[in-house]
Amino acid sequence: MINIAVMGYGTIGSGVVKVIDINGESIAKKVGEELNVKYVLDLRSFPGDPIEEKVVHDVDIILNDPDVKIVVETMGGVKPAYDFVKRALLAGKSVATSNKELVAKHGTELLEIAQEKNINFLFEASVGGGIPIIRPLNQCLTSDEIYEITGILNGTTNYILTKMAKEGAEFDDVLKQAQANGYAERNPAADIEGFDACRKIAILSSLAYGSMVDFEDIHTEGITNISAVDFKYAAKLGRSIKLFGTSKKKDGKYFALVAPVMINENHALFAVNDVFNGILVKGNVVDQVMFYGRGAGSLPTASAVVADVIEAAKNLNNNMMKPWKAEKLALSDISEDTKKFFVRISGVAEDKKAEVEAAFGDAEYITIDGLEEFAIITPVMSEAEYKAAAAKVDGIINMIRIEE
Amino acid sequence: MINIAVMGYGTIGSGVVKVIDINGESIAKKVGEELNVKYVLDLRSFPGDPIEEKVVHDVDIILNDPDVKIVVETMGGVKPAYDFVKRALLAGKSVATSNKELVAKHGTELLEIAQEKNINFLFEASVGGGIPIIRPLNQCLTSDEIYEITGILNGTTNYILTKMAKEGAEFDDVLKQAQANGYAERNPAADIEGFDACRKIAILSSLAYGSMVDFEDIHTEGITNISAVDFKYAAKLGRSIKLFGTSKKKDGKYFALVAPVMINENHALFAVNDVFNGILVKGNVVDQVMFYGRGAGSLPTASAVVADVIEAAKNLNNNMMKPWKAEKLALSDISEDTKKFFVRISGVAEDKKAEVEAAFGDAEYITIDGLEEFAIITPVMSEAEYKAAAAKVDGIINMIRIEE
Numbered sequence: 004m005i006n007i008a009v010m011g012y013g014t015i016g017s018g019v020v021k022v023i024d025i026n027g028e029s030i031a032k033k034v035g036e037e038l039n040v041k042y043v044l045d046l047r048s049f050p051g052d053p054i055e056e057k058v059v060h061d062v063d064i065i066l067n068d069p070d071v072k073i074v075v076e077t078m079g080g081v082k083p084a085y086d087f088v089k090r091a092l093l094a095g096k097s098v099a100t101s102n103k104e105l106v107a108k109h110g111t112e113l114l115e116i117a118q119e120k121n122i123n124f125l126f127e128a129s130v131g132g133g134i135p136i137i138r139p140l141n142q143c144l145t146s147d148e149i150y151e152i153t154g155i156l157n158g159t160t161n162y163i164l165t166k167m168a169k170e171g172a173e174f175d176d177v178l179k180q181a182q183a184n185g186y187a188e189r190n191p192a193a194d195i196e197g198f199d200a201c202r203k204i205a206i207l208s209s210l211a212y213g214s215m216v217d218f219e220d221i222h223t224e225g226i227t228n229i230s231a232v233d234f235k236y237a238a239k240l241g242r243s244i245k246l247f248g249t250s251k252k253k254d255g256k257y258f259a260l261v262a263p264v265m266i267n268e269n270h271a272l273f274a275v276n277d278v279f280n281g282i283l284v285k286g287n288v289v290d291q292v293m294f295y296g297r298g299a300g301s302l303p304t305a306s307a308v309v310a311d312v313i314e315a316a317k318n319l320n321n322n323m324m325k326p327w328k329a330e331k332l333a334l335s336d337i338s339e340d341t342k343k344f345f346v347r348i349s350g351v352a353e354d355k356k357a358e359v360e361a362a363f364g365d366a367e368y369i370t371i372d373g374l375e376e377f378a379i380i381t382p383v384m385s386e387a388e389y390k391a392a393a394a395k396v397d398g399i400i401n402m403i404r405i406e407e
Numbered sequence: 408m409i410n411i412a413v414m415g416y417g418t419i420g421s422g423v424v425k426v427i428d429i430n431g432e433s434i435a436k437k438v439g440e441e442l443n444v445k446y447v448l449d450l451r452s453f454p455g456d457p458i459e460e461k462v463v464h465d466v467d468i469i470l471n472d473p474d475v476k477i478v479v480e481t482m483g484g485v486k487p488a489y490d491f492v493k494r495a496l497l498a499g500k501s502v503a504t505s506n507k508e509l510v511a512k513h514g515t516e517l518l519e520i521a522q523e524k525n526i527n528f529l530f531e532a533s534v535g536g537g538i539p540i541i542r543p544l545n546q547c548l549t550s551d552e553i554y555e556i557t558g559i560l561n562g563t564t565n566y567i568l569t570k571m572a573k574e575g576a577e578f579d580d581v582l583k584q585a586q587a588n589g590y591a592e593r594n595p596a597a598d599i600e601g602f603d604a605c606r607k608i609a610i611l612s613s614l615a616y617g618s619m620v621d622f623e624d625i626h627t628e629g630i631t632n633i634s635a636v637d638f639k640y641a642a643k644l645g646r647s648i649k650l651f652g653t654s655k656k657k658d659g660k661y662f663a664l665v666a667p668v669m670i671n672e673n674h675a676l677f678a679v680n681d682v683f684n685g686i687l688v689k690g691n692v693v694d695q696v697m698f699y700g701r702g703a704g705s706l707p708t709a710s711a712v713v714a715d716v717i718e719a720a721k722n723l724n725n726n727m728m729k730p731w732k733a734e735k736l737a738l739s740d741i742s743e744d745t746k747k748f749f750v751r752i753s754g755v756a757e758d759k760k761a762e763v764e765a766a767f768g769d770a771e772y773i774t775i776d777g778l779e780e781f782a783i784i785t786p787v788m789s790e791a792e793y794k795a796a797a798a799k800v801d802g803i804i805n806m807i808r809i810e811e
Contacts, residue, residue, distance in 0.1 A: 133693040135547035143539035146713035289537040289710040292700035306693040309550035
């Protein structure tokens with residue numbers, strides 16, 4: 004029997020207990036021993052819950068119990084999760100976490116401690132919920148030089164954008180609906196401003212490129228500026244609008260960006276809709292692979308946490324994930340990166356063509372009947388060139404980057 | 408330095424040498440040592456090729472060399488691959504193979520030998536080319552009870568079906584095109600008759616359900632009966648036609664099938680086109696995850712082989728894949744399985760409605776202008792009920808199963 008402790012009995016933590024309960028028999032076969040949840044750490048008590056007797060409020064009970072070999076951290080946030088996890092690792096306990104804030108901020112150090120102790124710090128559930136992506140990056144796509152990783156990494160924003168596309172609704176209305184039915188938090192900033200996707204692409208990029216990518220270095224834009232009119236143009240163009248977290252290596256430089264983008268139906272992430280996540284990885288020999296599934300939700304996310312617990316249990320004294328380099332990866336300023344831009348401009352296309360051409364050169368024009376505006380798709384240019392050109396044109400309403 | 412030998416210098420074997428050459432430096436960092444291709448086994452010589460000096464024609468040179476720790480098998484076929492691989496494992500050398508015939512036929516025994524010797528028999532490249540699917544099933548989706556695994560597993564047939572859908576062309580013409588540009592073999596039976604997909608779904612099912620699934624037990628139909636007219640109906644229905652290899656656990660029974668199916672745009676595999684493969688896995692806690700990428704090709708497939716070599720090199724004396732049970736999984740006859748069926752019938756719908764209704768009950772009717780036939784979608788029924796009903800209706804032209 005292998006004893007584990009679950010820190011944080013919220014959506015994911017309770018899912019972890021449930022998964023071990025539902026599939027305990029087949030899990031025991033895979034591990035070779037039964038998994039036993041010995042403690043649940045939470046500030047609350049849970050009278051009537053099957054784990055009632057296991058609840059403790061003092062983390063030291065867990066940290067000081069040599070019987071506990073693996074700790075699950077599903078509290079979220081950096082405080083006190085970082086302190087608890089670090090002490091657990093220093094006490095020789097492997098840790099499985101779903102906490103992207105923790106991994107993005109302190110992953111480097113925690114991986115190093117796990118390596119020194121020859122135990123494991125695993126975080127499959129921190130990105131993409133139930134989708135296997137961390138272990139595939141660490142153990143499958145190892146013969147490749149990865150040069151791009153792009154994901155639809157946040158289910159809430161993808162749900163909102165999908166609804167807007169299907170129903171022609173405005174952002175604010177869909178957000179309210181999403182909050183009402185539990186797909187968005189009461190304070191939705193972390194999702195809609197792109198902060199959540201930012202932490203996730205930082206984690207994936209650190210793994211893919213082997214050096215710590217600091218999420219604070221990543222240019223991040225949310226979806227709050229996307230409107231029903233943007234989707235009218237997208238529909239006319241046969242495109243969809245998605246919130247991407249993306250990083251790439253191009254001509255020896257690294258770029259990372261979180262922003263809404265327009266993609267066409269040939270993009271591998273085009274059909275990733277609703278609350279689903281999708282992660283596209285490009286390598287110099289594998290070409291491209293894509294991983295798709297539920298990026299959130301109690302049981303899907305818990306399934307990834309428990310899979311980590313199983314790996315940790317099978318490798319109690321065998322460190323499996325080498326830390327990425329602590330030295331920060333130098334990200335180039337996105338102003339140097341080049342792409343096409345979709346730009347909405349108020350007024351009549353014919354009247355403004357000279358002005359637009361002088362600024363952007365040969366653009367593709369899109370008009371929609373009944374609107375007192377038009378849109379263009381620019382030639383490929385750098386973000387800096389775009390900014391300079393946009394400053395020369397009056398009445399720019401919105402800009403969305405185009406990803407091919 | 409870890410010495411490896413490559414058996415078979417064809418498309419994939421030469422890709423393996425190339426991947427180690429291109430990415431040798433980053434691979435060495437991951438392994439902790441350099442990988443060195445010491446021998447290449449082939450009947451041919453390769454004058455002028457960089458590996459010219461490494462070519463041997465006698466497998467015993469490899470098997471008797473204690474310096475060779477890992478053998479790559481990329482010969483294909485069962486003879487002599489089975490004999491060579493078995494002897495390599497018995498000699499204590501780990502093996503990485505891309506050979507689905509070998510794994511489908513002898514995987515159980517070879518996994519058992521690897522376990523006894525505490526080495527590794529790995530076959531990520533045998534299914535889905537460069538797509539990580541074997542290791543995710545073995546190490547990531549471990550907290551789930553998997554109840555369905557469905558794949559577009561054969562790039563040649565997917566390329567043909569995609570072309571037929573886009574161009575309205577007939578099967579024979581597209582096959583000839585595909586042969587001309589190298590996407591189909593001169594003898595295409597293994598692909599177009601579904602035999603290749605059959606072996607692949609057998610391997611995935613053995614892993615997913617933990618007992619050996621015999622590919623010879625799987626009801627297998629190819630795509631040779633699919634015509635341009637079928638795609639006209641599919642287009643009208645907003646559906647696509649794909650060759651699925653699929654297995655599932657339903658009410659305690661296991662079913663497996665290789666056959667063309669109609670799917671709609673909500674299916675996770677709907678957008679898997681051209682030579683790409685996609686594999687959908689459903690589990691009782693993760694819900695569904697999908698893996699997508701290049702299912703064939705020299706470098707993508709070699710990337711999976713080399714990733715296996717890297718894992719084997721990092722785990723020279725640590726067996727990572729437990730064998731599935733040697734006892735055969737009892738597959739139920741597909742006649743017991745239920746679904747809807749798309750059925751084309753010659754004649755005029757109005758004239759035949761009474762006959763069709765008497766046989767199939769309330770069906771959905773589809774007509775296309777200018778055709779002297781019509782089609783129906785039946786209610787959900789078992790394959791046995793479908794057969795009985797179909798026997799009562801004159802002029803059935805073709806049937807395609809519908810997967811939701």
